[in-house]
Amino acid sequence: MNDPAPPSPFEQGGAPQTPASRLVSDQSPDDTVLPFAVEPLDVRGRVVRLGVSIDRILAQHNYPPPVARLVGEAVTLTVLLGSALKIEGRFQLQTRSDGAVDMLVVDFDAPDRLRAFARFNQKKLATAAGAELLGKGHLAFTVDSGAEAARYQGIVALEGQGFEEAAHQYFQQSEQIPTRVRLAVAENMTGSGTHWRAGGLLVQFLPKSHERRGRIDLDPGDAPDGLRVEPPPEDEAWTEAKALAATIEDHELVDPTLSSERLLYRLFHEQGVKVFDSRAVRNSCRCSNERITGMLRGFTPQERKDMIGDNGKIGVTCEFCSTYREYDPADFD
Structure with a gap:
């Protein structure tokens, strides 16, 4: 038998009340x-x-x-x-x-x-x-x-x-x-x-x-060879x-x-x-000086030392927004 499906986070349920009938809008806002x-x-x-x-x-x-x-x-x-x-x-x-x-x-x-x-x-x-x-x-x-x-x-x-x-x-x-x-x-x-x-x-x-919805029963795993469960129409x-x-x-x-x-x-x-x-x-990216500073404080002193570049700074580039920031290693001592 078909058991009720658990709630899915991807299923759109009830929607707010729609306004009364009107003409189709040709305004085309992006994003x-x-x-x-x-x-x-x-x-x-x-x-x-x-x-x-x-x-x-x-x-x-x-x-x-x-x-x-x-x-x-x-x-x-x-x-x-x-x-x-x-x-x-x-x-x-x-x-x-x-x-x-x-x-x-x-x-x-x-x-x-x-x-x-x-x-x-x-x-x-x-x-x-x-x-x-x-x-x-x-x-x-x-x-x-x-x-x-x-x-x-x-x-x-x-x-x-x-x-x-x-x-x-x-x-x-x-x-x-x-x-x-x-x-x-x-x-x-x-x-x-x-x-x-x-x-x-x-x-x-x-x-x-x-x-x-025509939910398909899951394969029981021990069905006889050759048995095929046909999906509902x-x-x-x-x-x-x-x-x-x-x-x-x-x-x-x-x-x-x-x-x-x-x-x-x-x-x-x-x-x-x-x-x-x-x-x-x-x-919009979540990266910030506060987040990156907190991340750097989570490393050991030796790990931070290994991150120091030729200019004596620790450089960090956000993978998401490509923003580059520099930090003074002395701030973490």
């Missing part, structure tokens, strides 16, 4: 998350549009274009998932793999702070393409809501797939919430030069009845929602002249779509 619901299809989701925030994150590191696009996708996915949390705390996406980009970390501090960095191998990057950027390893989603709450972590194996497919596999295997994700990253030419943009769409099937409402979400083009997700509301209207106007209050996000 926002717009929640929505398509009630006839029992669908909820979010649209993310990133402009200045993702451009600053990528500019801080001057990544090669393939790495920049991968970081942009990871940041967009992090905002899509992290913005659903109803708690104070931190949501983190992290990869470790044997690919050209062997580590990637994105932090989302509720309610709106965002930072990211990636580590890559220049030699591998020169010959890598597509799936080889991430390679094989794992993708972890971590929710840390503070000392008084249990830490949540979900992991999905990386086997050459991208972030979209990895997210689909995670929700299917771990959360068992029918979910579809679309991600897009692009460089836009403007009068002031080239700037990065990113956009994403998350759609989840959340009917009131858990049975309608897919709900027609979810089939329609998936088909509509699949029609979205990459350029629509990153088009600065196409508002999030207009995009949702294009997809779901026949069924009717409700939007709720949008939320802003921003690029």
